Amino acid sequence: MTTQDATVEDVRERFSIGTSLRRVARGELASVRVLLGIAVIWTIFQIANDRFLSAVNLSNLTLQIAAVATISIGVVLVLLLGEIDLSVGAVSGLAASVMAVLSVQKGVAPELAIVIGLLVGTAIGLFNGFMVTTFGIPSFVVTLAGLLGWQGAQLAVLGDTGSINLPPSTITDLTGTFFDPAVGWVLGAAAIAAYAASAIRARTKRIQAGLEAVPLVVVVVRIAVVAAAIIAAVAILNADRGVPLAAVIVITLMLVFTYITERTRYGRHIFAVGGNEEAARRAGIRVNRIKLSVFALASTLAAAGGILAASRLLSVNQQSGSGDVLLLAIAGPVIAGTSLFGGRGFVWSALLGAIVIGSISNGMDLLGLASDVKFMITGAVLLIAVTVDAATRLRRQHTR
Numbered sequence: 001m002t003t004q005d006a007t008v009e010d011v012r013e014r015f016s017i018g019t020s021l022r023r024v025a026r027g028e029l030a031s032v033r034v035l036l037g038i039a040v041i042w043t044i045f046q047i048a049n050d051r052f053l054s055a056v057n058l059s060n061l062t063l064q065i066a067a068v069a070t071i072s073i074g075v076v077l078v079l080l081l082g083e084i085d086l087s088v089g090a091v092s093g094l095a096a097s098v099m100a101v102l103s104v105q106k107g108v109a110p111e112l113a114i115v116i117g118l119l120v121g122t123a124i125g126l127f128n129g130f131m132v133t134t135f136g137i138p139s140f141v142v143t144l145a146g147l148l149g150w151q152g153a154q155l156a157v158l159g160d161t162g163s164i165n166l167p168p169s170t171i172t173d174l175t176g177t178f179f180d181p182a183v184g185w186v187l188g189a190a191a192i193a194a195y196a197a198s199a200i201r202a203r204t205k206r207i208q209a210g211l212e213a214v215p216l217v218v219v220v221v222r223i224a225v226v227a228a229a230i231i232a233a234v235a236i237l238n239a240d241r242g243v244p245l246a247a248v249i250v251i252t253l254m255l256v257f258t259y260i261t262e263r264t265r266y267g268r269h270i271f272a273v274g275g276n277e278e279a280a281r282r283a284g285i286r287v288n289r290i291k292l293s294v295f296a297l298a299s300t301l302a303a304a305g306g307i308l309a310a311s312r313l314l315s316v317n318q319q320s321g322s323g324d325v326l327l328l329a330i331a332g333p334v335i336a337g338t339s340l341f342g343g344r345g346f347v348w349s350a351l352l353g354a355i356v357i358g359s360i361s362n363g364m365d366l367l368g369l370a371s372d373v374k375f376m377i378t379g380a381v382l383l384i385a386v387t388v389d390a391a392t393r394l395r396r397q398h399t400r
Contacts (some may be wrong), residue, residue: 001169004030008345014132032351034336038359040139043365051340052363055239062237063175063312065351065358066246067092071305071329072350073257079333081137081294082274082342087128088329089145090308094154095120098361099307100164101157103171110170114307115134122296125151129295133288147326155318162326163317166310174311178242187243188234191251192227199223241271246308250351258347270294274342305329326377328357357382 004104047076059208071088075285078085099117108116124146158164166172179187195380199219206213237243273290276358281287309325310316332353360381364374 001285001393011295013340029338031346031348031352032348034356039352040353041356041359041363045359049076049363049366051092052366055236057362057366058236059240059244061248061355061358061362062244064242064362065354066175066250067305067312068325068328068332068358069351069354070253070308071302071325072332072354073253073302075329075348076333076345076347076350077257077261077270077294078139078298079330079338079340080270080274080275080342080345082293083132083295084143084303084330085128085139085295086143086326087124087150088298088302088305088327089321090147090150090154091121091124091302091321092309092325093316093319094124094150094157094321095303096165096306096310096316097154099158100166100310104164105171106146106168107349114171117307118132118303121299121306123299123339125296125299126292128299129292130157132295133291143264151322154321159316165315165316171307172309172311172314173245175244176311177245179248181238181243181244184238185232185241187248188230190225191230194255195226196223218359225332246312249308253304254347254351261347266290266293271343273375274344275389276343302329333355335382375397 024106040128044051051057071092074087078206095117098120099113102116103110103113126141128139128146131137132139156256168176199222201211203219214248234243237247261270267284269280269290272285273287277287290400306321310320333345333349334340334353335356336349336352357378360378361374364377369377
């Protein structure tokens with residue numbers, strides 16, 4: 001057997017079904033584990049209530065997870081640095097409150113109010129990054145202070161009214177707009193084409209660089225699976241009101257930040273800083289600049305999530321951004337495989353984690369469970385998921 005033949009055999013062995021199953025058992029291929037978990041959750045709730053997988057409920061689920069998924073994208077970026085941002089929930093509420101006050105009470109154009117709300121998030125993120133990089137204060141402390149401080153700022157912005165209802169406008173259209181079926185299919189076809197082109201291009205570049213590449217049959221299977229999922233999603237959403245604009249916004253953000261983290265120098269620098277900050281600094285990476293920009297992006301995305309939440313609920317109040325928003329925004333990516341210690345994870349974990357948590361919450365609502373039971377079950381599921389992840393990592397370390 002020649003060296004080339006041996007290399008081909010090694011690649012085939014690495015991507016074989018048996019090897020893939022063993023990698024899942026060792027805690028690798030986190031996305032596969034999460035997808036299996038989603039399948040189990042959906043099966044359980046469908047058996048308990050046959051309305052769970054209906055087009056109407058899945059459409060509602062899509063809208064419910066849009067805000068948390070958007071916030072979680074920023075959380076993923078911060079976690080990749082090995083940092084934490086505990087203020088994202090409060091920032092989402094404050095940004096939404098600023099937008100609502102400007103639009104409803106001050107007569108500012110809705111579009112401009114949205115932009116100002118996003119800029120509020122950006123400014124807060126720059127402040128967080130400045131405190132962390134300039135004074136060396138742990139991000140946990142800085143953002144914990146922000147968790148309290150920005151909630152106070154939100155109460156001050158809302159004033160005595162405490163609640164603002166949003167009239168029909170561009171703001172409410174963000175989650176109230178649904179595309180015609182034909183447009184939905186066009187968007188689905190575009191998404192499939194984009195994924196296929198990206199997968200093939202990535203494989204071609206690795207071959208040209210003389211690196212180990214995924215077998216073509218594996219790429220084809222992946223494209224087929226993604227295409228089937230997209231077709232099913234579009235068909236289900238079209239059976240209700242159509243593909244919602246909110247879903248398009250979230251998927252677009254996922255694609256953009258996936259490209260940034262996986263295909264750009266800036267993204268590689270984020271992973272490098274999270275993997276080993278001192279080594280990254282010695283390699284010439286401007287660590288402080290990377291941290292500053294990531295915190296700014298995280299808070300901007302938190303503001304965007306708050307605006308989407310306000311759009312869906314048609315109001316902003318003193319509870320906006322509070323409750324379990326922070327917990328869900330951080331727990332989702334961790335459940336889906338993003339490390340709390342930096343240097344390992346992927347942007348799509350934000351969406352996968354949001355689907356897991358959103359599905360559990362939605363299913364329990366359909367079953368009419370009391371709030372105390374819902375909180376306990378959600379907490380137990382999160383703990384089990386993190387425990388399984390920790391156990392599989394320990395197993396992987398012992399087998400090395």
